[in-house]
Amino acid sequence: MRGLQVDALNPSILKVQYAVRGELAIKAEEYRERLKEANHGLPFDKVISSNIGNPQQKGLDQAPITFNRQVAALMEWPALAELAPNAFPKDIIARAKELQHEIGSLGAYSHSQGVPFIRQNVAKFIEKRDGYPSNPNHIFLTGGASAGVSLLISTLISSPKSGILIPIPQYPLYTATLASFSGVPIPYHLDEVSEWATSPRDIDGALQKALDDGIEPKALVIINPGNPTGALLDEATMEHVVRLCEQHNLVLLADEVYQANLHRPTTHPFTSFKKIVRQLNSRVPLVSFHSISKGVTGECGRRGGYFECANIRDDVLALLYKMVSVGLCPPLSGQVGVDCMVRPPKEGEESYALWKKETDATHAVLAARTKLMAERLNQLPGVSCVDSAGALYLYPKLTIPDQAAAAALAAGKQPDEFYALQLLDETGICVVPGSGFGQKDGEAHYRLTCLCPGVEEYVGALEAFHLGFMKRYGGL
Ligand SMILES: Cc1ncc(COP(=O)(O)O)c(C=O)c1O
Structure with a gap:
């Protein structure tokens, strides 16, 4: 029996590439597993998934909006409205009944x-x-x-x-x-x-x-x-x-x-x-x-x-x-x-105030974090970063030192991939190299999300890594 052979499969499927969940993300998952061991031997104690816009992911922990979850809970189990009537604002109970x-x-x-x-x-x-x-x-x-x-x-x-x-x-x-x-x-x-x-x-x-x-x-x-x-x-x-x-x-x-x-x-x-x-x-x-x-x-x-x-x-x-x-x-x-x-809650409805507070807070945090991260990245030698006006990401451009580019070539990696792999190995921060999104020949970028809490610690680790990388490859 030949069994299932890759070369007998749809060739179009073989061509698919999806960097957001590519080599780096797989390695990050392996590190996450290794960190569960007492003597993991890694130079960091957590993996930070900055590779994907997944706000509620473990470690990023953006809190779900209470309103959405209350509606979801009553839709999943309608009996809850009777079992725990005080747990739900009246407009949510009415909305769930309507739905x-x-x-x-x-x-x-x-x-x-x-x-x-x-x-x-x-x-x-x-x-x-x-x-x-x-x-x-x-x-x-x-x-x-x-x-x-x-x-x-x-x-x-x-x-x-x-x-x-x-x-x-x-x-x-x-x-x-x-x-x-x-x-x-x-x-x-x-x-x-x-x-x-x-x-x-x-x-x-x-x-x-x-x-x-x-x-x-x-x-x-x-x-x-x-x-x-x-x-x-x-x-x-x-x-x-x-x-x-x-x-x-x-x-x-x-x-x-x-x-x-x-x-x-x-x-x-x-x-x-x-x-x-x-x-x-x-x-x-x-x-x-x-x-x-x-x-x-x-x-x-x-x-x-x-x-x-x-x-x-x-x-x-x-x-x-x-x-x-x-x-x-x-x-x-x-x-x-x-x-x-x-159809978020309307002003005057019982759930409105909390919904407004939670959504405003998340918008404010994302905006402030994006600005601060762009400012700090722009202060690093060999980095320039457009301060993004929307979405959840920054996409800094790297000037990779020649020695690092040569080392990347020898390792069979794109320069930004080489940079991102070392960033993950040293800090546990997982980003996506620009080659996964497409860029002009000879350019190097990486994408990171602005979803990570503890921005000081996170950006501090990025900065320390970057300076070390530049020094190591003659860029400073
Ligand atoms: C530009 C863009 N389009 C579509 C999607 C897919 O989102 P969804 O989770 O709704 O499939 C994403 C996810 O990151 C995205 O960034």
């Missing part, structure tokens, strides 16, 4: 597109955000934004020549999903010197090159606010992008999962692509994604999200519906999470 009435048991499949009542609430949220109508029938609830992205990419790639424009640096979900469906990534570069701005001219250049190479561009991905960059698009750029999509017949895939993570909302506000498309009266097909994993909710493990389709033909919507029905339905706990995200 129970609409959904029934969380243990049952729902409508494949998601519970109609929750989709109506998502549509109201979008209408309030943008000032334009939203149709609940054009909204699909998903098991996280990733599931929606995967569905759209799999649907759009119609031949091995189909391409999708993706920003560089990008969140590797896009290259990984494209690889698994045998599509071609068409990279366009964001401009680090202008705080990681998106340039329609660069997108156009990438498009022309793809066309010259015989690639058929199908869609353009924009991540706003950006991951890993944290950059926010201004309205003028967004208008250009929409016009460009019109001109080239592209579907606009707007990844807006960080729309609530704004560190300087007065100077760097978020505007949705849906609003821009409607303002321009554009017919560009738009799919925008949102998630409960980010914002200050951070409910990554519940797997909840949605995508909204605008200017998408009914026969295409029917096809998307067919495909989601093959998967039966998105997780019900994630759908309830979406309802909590789009």
Whole structure:
């Protein structure tokens, strides 16, 4: 019996790479296990997972919003409302009853597109955000934004020549999903010197090159606010992008999962692509994604999200519906999470004050930590870091000393990978090298999250490591 052989498997799957959970993350998990041993021999006593935007992960410990968990608890076990009536504000009990009435048991499949009542609430949220109508029938609830992205990419790639424009640096979900469906990534570069701005001219250049190479561009991905960059698009750029999509017949895939993570909302506000498309009266097909994993909710493990389709033909919507029905339905706990995200308590309701206090506190902590980390990183020799305006990350650029680059080459590693591996080995801090997100040839970056508590200790360890690394390889 030959058994299952890797070389007999789908070659597209073999090409998939996903750095966020790559070599470094695997090593970090091994260290975490080793730390349980009394004589672990490691120079640190905890592993800090700065590699992934997973706010509630052990060690990062962002507290869940009480409101979300109270609703979730009553949805999981409705009898709690009678058993522990004093544990729940009245508006939560009323809300859970309403949701129970609409959904029934969380243990049952729902409508494949998601519970109609929750989709109506998502549509109201979008209408309030943008000032334009939203149709609940054009909204699909998903098991996280990733599931929606995967569905759209799999649907759009119609031949091995189909391409999708993706920003560089990008969140590797896009290259990984494209690889698994045998599509071609068409990279366009964001401009680090202008705080990681998106340039329609660069997108156009990438498009022309793809066309010259015989690639058929199908869609353009924009991540706003950006991951890993944290950059926010201004309205003028967004208008250009929409016009460009019109001109080239592209579907606009707007990844807006960080729309609530704004560190300087007065100077760097978020505007949705849906609003821009409607303002321009554009017919560009738009799919925008949102998630409960980010914002200050951070409910990554519940797997909840949605995508909204605008200017998408009914026969295409029917096809998307067919495909989601093959998967039966998105997780019900994630759908309830979406309802909590789009319908937080209103002022005057009993649970409002605590919800406001908790969400304000998390926003403030994230903004302050991001600013402080960027300031401290910028003081290090050989490091420059754009102070991100949104999302959960910083993406510092490293000037790697020649000796370190040579040592990396000898070890068969990219220079930023080499740096990140030593950082993990010496401090227990796990970051993702820039090579996992894409960068210009010869550049070195790494992405770290701004989710880690105890910022002094954490940044102090980063600084000490960096100075030691630079000294070791003749960079100081
Ligand atoms: C830009 C971006 N899009 C999508 C996702 C996927 O999020 P979800 O947990 O909703 O699948 C992430 C997760 O980090 C992300 O950073």
